Amino acid sequence: MRVLRLVHGDPRAAAELVARLTGRQAAGLDPLPAEPADLAPETLRAHRGEVRALPDGTRLVLLLAAADQYPVATHAFLRAVAAVRLDTRPLEVAEAAGIAYATAGGVGFRDAWTRIAAYETAAPADRREAHRLLARVLHGPAEAPRRAWHRGAGALGPSARLAAELTAAAARARAAGDPALSGALAERAAALCADSRERARLLAHAAADAWYSGDGDRARALAARTAADALTGVLALRTGHAGEAFDALLAAAVRAARPHPARGGPQRPAPAAPAPGAVRAPSPTAHLLARAAEAAVYTGDLRRSPEALLAAQQLGMEAPGVLGGLAAAVDGRYEDARDLLEATAGRCGPGGDPTLLLHAGIAALMLGDHPRAVTATVRAAAAARARGVTAAVSQAMEFRVYAEFWTGRPRAAEAAALDALRQAYATGQDNGACHLQAALAMFAALTGDDDLCRERAAAARSHALAHDLGLPAALAQWALAFLDLASGRFDAAAAGLRALAASGPGHGHRAIRHLATPHYVEAAVRTGEIRVARVAHAGYDRWARAVGGADDLALSARCRALLSPGADALDHYREALALHADGTRAVERARTELLFGSALRRLRRRTEARDRLHSALAAFESFDAPHCAEAARAELRALGAPASPVRDHRSPTAQLTAQQLLVARMAADGATNREIATRLALSPRTIDHHLRGVFTRLGIRSRIELVRLLADPADE
Known part of the structure; x- marks a missing residue:
């Protein structure tokens, strides 16, 4: 997907690029090439040959049109033509050759490679002259960034004056939410800058802008030419070895709190004033500490959260995002964790900073508040789109799918996850794609696609274990165990969940282990491991009582029912279903009804058992969960009751x-x-x-x- 994007969707160029990739590039360890001549030289050579065969006058018109469109679109071609009274009739030759055509706005090219060839075939002096002409016809404040771009592209050599103009234009474009333009301006400013320290700073800005605009490969290539802890940390978190992200981000946060003109990574400026009711953007230091908290979440090394919390205290600032809640949870202070997470989850108003909204969603998920998690993550994605921060959109969707899944919308969650997966791969966020692969493995487990579940889980775990990503590694392991549990393979499920509980950072995750505890208790009880089931439930119950979420309390009651003998279990099941009525985890409610119905059948309470089992079957059919539905049918057959299908066959x-x-x-x-x-x-x-x-x-x-x-x- 990244290959196709880089080669502008041309399958021949894609085949050429794939054949030229190194082993590290093919594995995602090194960035893909960024320049056209490095992407597909044979494709570019063929297009250049076509352009060179055209008359000089035709090539001149095409050069001006290409310079107006590539790599920054400025829409000044017609004004430039009018300013110098350029004869555009030679364009007819290009039209006859099928290379370009006239449009209402100027010139359209057959494809992106033809446009690139029309630009790069021209002599450097001709290209500079074209840019100077386009700069002359761009006027007014709104066109200042693009005018600066053309002035910089028309420069013959280093120029402190033009570098300053481009730097200022980049800042305006960045504040306007156009990171693609600001990145191009900053990169050009760096090329014209003679001061090495200032050039490194500008390259860091350009790399950050490339990342925000979704061009992960260019961001990594530019970042390799500079040393910015902030950017290094973000890239490690989203596309590299995530275990290295925490230290880099924490160092960048400390550096941002003590600014030095020649050090530190670039930060995106906050909006001047948030909308009424919106959350305020964090300071650069708070933003970096929030990213450090994300590194702890993705790697599963939650023990490092107190380090970031201590750094925030030493810097005299309030800890942002979920950082305080994570630190309190690690220390076993569950009531404090609940209060801190609740405060964070409440910061999900519209129009806020994408990072704060994402943290609100993560906090809501940890509290089991799925409606608020959906609200926060959807708003985080919307805010990221509005600000041109393409890279943050798929990250927000990574956490939204958890809520969509458990609330009984696995198909909607799967569709959203597939869309986010494509975005993650297209923007070079391989670690985010790994997380989504693990989520898709869980969806496949629920929907009964054994082969797909195993393939997704294997892909996720392979990448996760190589990149220190405890969260997707644990989620993929849970998906495999849930598949076994839903299919009645209780020994395998218990073994998988036991391994999950024993996995440390980089291989497992405390939060996933916690979420999977009710399944572990069920599998352990089914295999006779009552003692370990009681120990697992005790920790889960403590958290559930501290947080007070309806679904957590319901699942704790279900665990007590599983651990209780005979008729003693029934009141616990009834308590669980009463609590589920105030919760949102429809999938777990259906599983509670299945287990309750099974217990009632064994106690020969046929009427109530039939009602519970039919309700569970209807829910599993609506979720398209065939393994769970078959378990409900098997219980109904054992009861001697008909198991009527409830699927909607209208379409x-x-x-x-x-x-x-x-x-x-x-x-x-x-x-x-x-x-x-x-x-x-x-x-x-x-x-x-x-x-x-x-x-x-x-x-x-x-x-x-x-x-x-x-x-x-x-x-x-």
Whole structure:
């Protein structure tokens, strides 16, 4: 996906680039090339040959049009043509050759590579003259950044005056929420700057802007030319070895609190004044401490949170985000943790800083407040889009999917996760993609796709263990254990959850271990490990009582029911369901009903058992959770009661999972299995498995029938 984006969607250039990648680049350890000549030289050479075959006058018109569009779009071509009375009739030759064409706004190129070739084929002096002409026709404050760009591109050599102009223009573009433009301006300013320290600072700004705008490869390439702890930490957290992120971010926070003109990484300026009711953007130091807290969350090394908290206290500032709550939880001060997390979760007003909103969502998830988690993460993504911080959008979605999943919307969560996965890969956020792969493994476990669950979990764990990512490693392990639990493989589930509980930072995660405890208790009871089940439940119950969340208390009551003999369990199950009624974890409520119905059946309370089991079956059918649904049917068969299907069959495609429907639509659009696999980051074998499942569920035999079925308006 990153390859296609870098080569402007050209499949021939993509094939050429893939063949040229080093082993480290192919593994994501080194950034992909950033310059056209390094991406696909043969493709560029072929396009240059076409341009060179054109008359001089045609190449001149194309050069001016290309300079107006690449790499910064300025929309000044027509004004420049009018200013020098340039004859545009030579463009007809390019139109006849199919290379370019006239448009209402100037010139359109056949493709991006033709535009690049039209620019790079020209002599350097001609390119500089084109930029100077475009600069002359750009006027007014709104066009000042683009005017500065052309003035800088038209410079013959280093210029302190032009570097200062470009630097100021970059700051204005950055404040206006256009990091792509500000990054281009800062990089050009660095090229014109003679002072090495100032040049390093400008390159750090350009790298940060490239990251914010979603160009992770360029950010990493630029960052390699400078030394900025802040950027190094962010890149390590999102695309490198996450274990190195905490130290870099903490060092950057301390440095930001004691500014030095020649040191420290770039920070995005906060808005001048937030909207009424909106949260205020954090200071640079607070922002970096918040990022350090994220590093602790992703790696699972929550013991390091107190270090960042101590640094905040020494710097005389309030600890931001979830940092204080994490530190209190690590110390076992659950009531303090609850209060601190509640305060953080409450900062989810619209129009706020994306980082604060993301932390509000994480805090809400830790409290089990899923509606507020959805609100905070959706607003974090919206705020990131509004500010041009593309890289933060998929990160917000990583945490939204937890809430969507447990509240009984696994298909919606899966679709959102797949979209975020594509964004993460496209923007070079491989660690975020790993987290989403693990979440998708959990969705596959619930929806009964054993092969997909194992493939997603294996991919997530492989990357996570190599990059010190305890959160996705633990989530993937939980997904495999949940698949075993839902399928009735209790010994395997207990072993997997026991391994999860024993895994340390980089391999496991305390929060995931906590969330998985009710499943561990269930699996341990089923395998006769009552003592360890009681120990696990005791810790979970302490947190549940401290936080007071309805679902946590409900799950603790369910654990007590599992640990109670015979009829003594029934009141605990009733308590659990009463608490679930005030909660939001619909998936766990259905599982509580299944376990309650099973207990009632064994006690020969047939009528109540039938009602509970039918309710659980209906819920699992609505979640498209076949393994859990089959367990409910098995209990009903043992009871001698009919198990009526409740799935909505009004639309044939309603029988498909979200993953199957996505694959089906791509196949119907003409994509091959390999093309679908590339776009979804899966293997062709898995896509073949999905299509066979689609054909079976829909009762069809060919792609032609699939096209006809999906074209039916009744299925839209």
